Amino acid sequence: MTETGAFMRRDRSWHPPAFAPGYKSTVLRSPRRALLSVEQSIGDLAGPVFGQEIIDPLDHDLIRNCAADGEAIGERIVVHGRVLDECARPVPKTLVEIWQANAGGRYRHVNDGYLAALDPNFGGCGRVLTDAEGRYAFRTIRPGPYPWRNNGSDWRPAHIHLSIFGEAFAQRLVTQLYFEGDPLIPLCPILNTIADPAAVDQLTAKLDMGEMEPFDSLAYRFDIVVRGRRSTYFENRPEGN
Numbered sequence: 001m002t003e004t005g006a007f008m009r010r011d012r013s014w015h016p017p018a019f020a021p022g023y024k025s026t027v028l029r030s031p032r033r034a035l036l037s038v039e040q041s042i043g044d045l046a047g048p049v050f051g052q053e054i055i056d057p058l059d060h061d062l063i064r065n066c067a068a069d070g071e072a073i074g075e076r077i078v079v080h081g082r083v084l085d086e087c088a089r090p091v092p093k094t095l096v097e098i099w100q101a102n103a104g105g106r107y108r109h110v111n112d113g114y115l116a117a118l119d120p121n122f123g124g125c126g127r128v129l130t131d132a133e134g135r136y137a138f139r140t141i142r143p144g145p146y147p148w149r150n151n152g153s154d155w156r157p158a159h160i161h162l163s164i165f166g167e168a169f170a171q172r173l174v175t176q177l178y179f180e181g182d183p184l185i186p187l188c189p190i191l192n193t194i195a196d197p198a199a200v201d202q203l204t205a206k207l208d209m210g211e212m213e214p215f216d217s218l219a220y221r222f223d224i225v226v227r228g229r230r231s232t233y234f235e236n237r238p239e240g241n
């Protein structure tokens, strides 16, 4: 028998407003007219579909998956957690992808002109499928903070971008995780568009000494709730999901 939880009404105040002048990009990109509903097509539901067989055993290990002649430089960490639905049931076999800056705060991307050096042994991308209990884990380097043009030079807290693919591309959810105790979190103009401190806390990975690897890596735990009242905030679903 399938267990179902209590109905949890969507809380629209959980998500930040589309127009938040402190985060300047929202001024031009926020809608000025009422939103329209667009019917889903069979193309939205049927494809493209991710082929699970193309996952490489090293894809989850950013310390080694792009290494040239050594290992990535920086603070070695494990980032792990579970993907859960609105009733705290695990979401198995879903693709979790991450991308991030290196230890100096620099992305390996043509548009990143930050003066911090690239790391020849760090690509900054990884992916993994959740197991039967919805668990995922990455080995990586703690990313550095980096400056960006908003109000002069603002600084992004250390963060990792993260995507949950779902069963079709139309379901893809995108968010960012931050690190417990980072003093840049309360200063971030992007995070400050989120009104409820509990929603920010849900985006903050917690130090997890129980999962650290002795003489190797610290561990951080980050659970992801894909739907419902306790949903993680997803930046590609500002209206809620």
Ligand SMILES: [Fe+2]
Pocket: 101, 156, 159, 161
């Ligand atoms: Fe970023």
